[in-house]
Amino acid sequence: MATKNEPLVTHIYTADPSAHVFEGKLYIYPSHDIDHDGPTNDNGDQYAMEDYHVFSMDDPESPCVDHGEVLHVRDVAWASEQMWAPDAAYRQGTYYLFFPARDKEGIFRIGVATSALPAGPFKAEENYIKDSFSIDPAVFVDEDERAYMYFGGLWGGQLEKWQDGVFQQEAVEKSPEEPAYGPWVGELNEDMLSFKSAPQEIFITDKEGNPLLAGDEDRRYFEGPWMHKYQGKYYLSYSTGTTHKIVYAVSDKPCGPFVYQGTILNPVLGWTTHHSIVEFNEKWYLFYHDASLSGGVDHKRSMKFTELQYEEDGRIRTVVL
Numbered sequence: 001m002a003t004k005n006e007p008l009v010t011h012i013y014t015a016d017p018s019a020h021v022f023e024g025k026l027y028i029y030p031s032h033d034i035d036h037d038g039p040t041n042d043n044g045d046q047y048a049m050e051d052y053h054v055f056s057m058d059d060p061e062s063p064c065v066d067h068g069e070v071l072h073v074r075d076v077a078w079a080s081e082q083m084w085a086p087d088a089a090y091r092q093g094t095y096y097l098f099f100p101a102r103d104k105e106g107i108f109r110i111g112v113a114t115s116a117l118p119a120g121p122f123k124a125e126e127n128y129i130k131d132s133f134s135i136d137p138a139v140f141v142d143e144d145e146r147a148y149m150y151f152g153g154l155w156g157g158q159l160e161k162w163q164d165g166v167f168q169q170e171a172v173e174k175s176p177e178e179p180a181y182g183p184w185v186g187e188l189n190e191d192m193l194s195f196k197s198a199p200q201e202i203f204i205t206d207k208e209g210n211p212l213l214a215g216d217e218d219r220r221y222f223e224g225p226w227m228h229k230y231q232g233k234y235y236l237s238y239s240t241g242t243t244h245k246i247v248y249a250v251s252d253k254p255c256g257p258f259v260y261q262g263t264i265l266n267p268v269l270g271w272t273t274h275h276s277i278v279e280f281n282e283k284w285y286l287f288y289h290d291a292s293l294s295g296g297v298d299h300k301r302s303m304k305f306t307e308l309q310y311e312e313d314g315r316i317r318t319v320v321l
């Protein structure tokens with residue numbers, strides 16, 4: 001049986017858990033952390049993942065089942081290495097696994113693979129999604145069936161290198177008083193394999209309407225976006241990276257602008273923090289990871305989950321672990 005706030009599995013390291021309810025069960029799509037021989041640095045070279053496993057639980061009280069390897073980088077024609085945080089979606093009989101990886105030039109792109117089953121195995125498309133870049137795809141299918149991909153991550157995720165629409169290796173990071181980088185969003189076509197139009201940057205402001213600044217490291221976007229809808233409002237949650245928090249912002253529209261609200265999860269053990277939010281049987285759950293099982297080794301993380309509570313006015317209560 002899965003125990004709350006304990007690693008969901010201990011036979012392998014798992015990170016960046018994206019949870020969904022498919023066919024009445026909880027399905028989890030995490031990264032698969034492994035050992036590496038290379039350097040550890042701000043570029044994230046230590047996150048040298050090569051494949052994905054899919055997991056499921058009949059309900060939050062049930063054991064977490066490993067369905068095995070569902071996609072390996074060797075089977076992705078366009079990718080070279082670093083299979084980072086994935087997500088999954090369902091539309092009209094097909095399950096889609098969205099995943100970032102470096103292409104043959106070392107540039108992070110986002111690919112998609114398909115399966116008839118939520119537990120895979122998945123078959124990757126020949127090329128990455130046209131106009132995709134950076135990392136951490138999170139795909140949200142709205143009640144009207146329109147699907148949006150949120151993505152982007154700073155530093156190793158290369159988001160700051162795409163500010164002029166082309167990859168610029170030498171691009172410098174914004175200064176602290178400039179408006180912060182936002183995550184990007186692109187609506188997907190009905191085939192879920194391509195963008196309907198070019199993705200756009202999302203703006204996040206404070207409650208007075210001022211853009212969050214690049215130096216506001218407690219609140220500004222860093223990586224790991226997630227979108228969920230609660231009582232008709234769109235909740236964009238994300239990692240603040242250097243300050244290691246999961247925070248959120250709210251909008252009336254899926255593409256924003258979003259207004260910053262507060263903290264969902266305070267720092268956990270390890271540099272990275274990454275999450276997803278899902279409703280199951282009228283309760284809400286936060287899936288997240290930390291590095292407790294490996295004794296704090298940043299690139300060997302374990303997925304966990306806990307219940308998420310809302311205040312009556314829709315604010316999310318900061319999780320106490």
Ligand code: FUB
Nearest residue numbers: 047084085223224272274
């Ligand atoms: O797992 C590799 C990277 O670490 C993810 O893409 C980020 O969100 C961070 O969790």
